Amino acid sequence: MSGARTPRSGPLPLELSGLESRLLQSRAAPAADLRARTLNAALRAPAAATPARNLWWLASAAAAVLLLFNLARSATFAEPPALAEPPTGLCGAFARSANAEAALPLFSSALQRSCPPPVPEE
Amino acid sequence: MAFAPPTSAADEERAALQRELGALYDEHAARLYAVAHRLLGVREEAEECVQDLFVALARSRTERERIEDMRAYLFASLRRLAGARGRAQSRRAQLQDVLARSGEPHAGAPDASEARALQRAIESLPQEQREIVALKIDGQLTFAEIAESMELNLNTAASRYRYALEKIRAQLEEETP
Numbered sequence: 001m002s003g004a005r006t007p008r009s010g011p012l013p014l015e016l017s018g019l020e021s022r023l024l025q026s027r028a029a030p031a032a033d034l035r036a037r038t039l040n041a042a043l044r045a046p047a048a049a050t051p052a053r054n055l056w057w058l059a060s061a062a063a064a065v066l067l068l069f070n071l072a073r074s075a076t077f078a079e080p081p082a083l084a085e086p087p088t089g090l091c092g093a094f095a096r097s098a099n100a101e102a103a104l105p106l107f108s109s110a111l112q113r114s115c116p117p118p119v120p121e122e
Numbered sequence: 123m124a125f126a127p128p129t130s131a132a133d134e135e136r137a138a139l140q141r142e143l144g145a146l147y148d149e150h151a152a153r154l155y156a157v158a159h160r161l162l163g164v165r166e167e168a169e170e171c172v173q174d175l176f177v178a179l180a181r182s183r184t185e186r187e188r189i190e191d192m193r194a195y196l197f198a199s200l201r202r203l204a205g206a207r208g209r210a211q212s213r214r215a216q217l218q219d220v221l222a223r224s225g226e227p228h229a230g231a232p233d234a235s236e237a238r239a240l241q242r243a244i245e246s247l248p249q250e251q252r253e254i255v256a257l258k259i260d261g262q263l264t265f266a267e268i269a270e271s272m273e274l275n276l277n278t279a280a281s282r283y284r285y286a287l288e289k290i291r292a293q294l295e296e297e298t299p
Contacts, residue, residue: 019291023259026237028159028168035147038173042143042180043136
């Protein structure tokens with residue numbers, strides 16, 4: 001855009017005046033040991049989690065969840081619900097397995113059609 | 123993918139951070155410190171201000187990687203930190219007064235009493251004019267950088283600087299008839 005106004009680059013209305021020179025001369029300089037103190041303080045600061053650390057924690061958390069899930073599942077299968085009159089044979093196996101439907105959906109739906117529904121203990 | 127504990131990686135990361143911060147310090151710290159000192163008037167406060175700035179930088183690598191203009195970022199952050207410290211300082215005005223007049227060494231100052239007179243004149247300025255003088259003289263920023271850092275129009279920044287110099291000059295003339 002040829003007609004656009006370009007901002008002035010801010011030329012100083014005053015050149016480096018005597019006052020500015022005096023101000024410049026009065027600039028404070030940092031102590032020689034400030035560098036070491038500052039870097040030490042910065043390196044001691046607790047860093048935010050980096051991607052590598054994130055991955056490490058993510059893997060650990062996933063492993064813990066998997067372990068808990070497996071424990072819960074084995075506990076469920078360890079104690080099948082007791083029936084008033086335990087049926088025998090294939091239908092009995094189906095009835096004893098509370099999670100048969102979840103574990104073997106095709107097989108269990110076929111059994112469900114041919115077996116009486118399991119009667120849970122009261 | 124191997125999940126080795128991040129010991130050696132952490133050491134490397136720490137060394138890299140040290141190099142990175144060291145380079146930033148060497149490039150900017152003298153001017154950052156001068157600005158902080160001009161705004162706060164007390165060596166200890168200025169040093170802590172610079173340290174806080176680098177500690178904040180060290181905390182997050184992703185944050186550092188997002189910074190497009192490090193120089194502008196550093197001075198804008200310093201302004202915020204010094205502003206917060208300045209407000210706390212004003213609540214301890216009496217202590218500040220004692221410390222500010224305790225003869226802070228100034229690099230290249232031809233005369234300590236003149237340096238104190240300049241400091242008093244600057245302290246008498248409104249906050250925004252004081253910041254502009256500090257950023258321009260001590261930070262060596264351009265008006266464009268000052269305007270961006272303070273979210274001002276460029277011409278406003280330049281005119282505030284001019285007014286500030288006029289006030290300082292008038293204040294110094296009052297003090298030395």
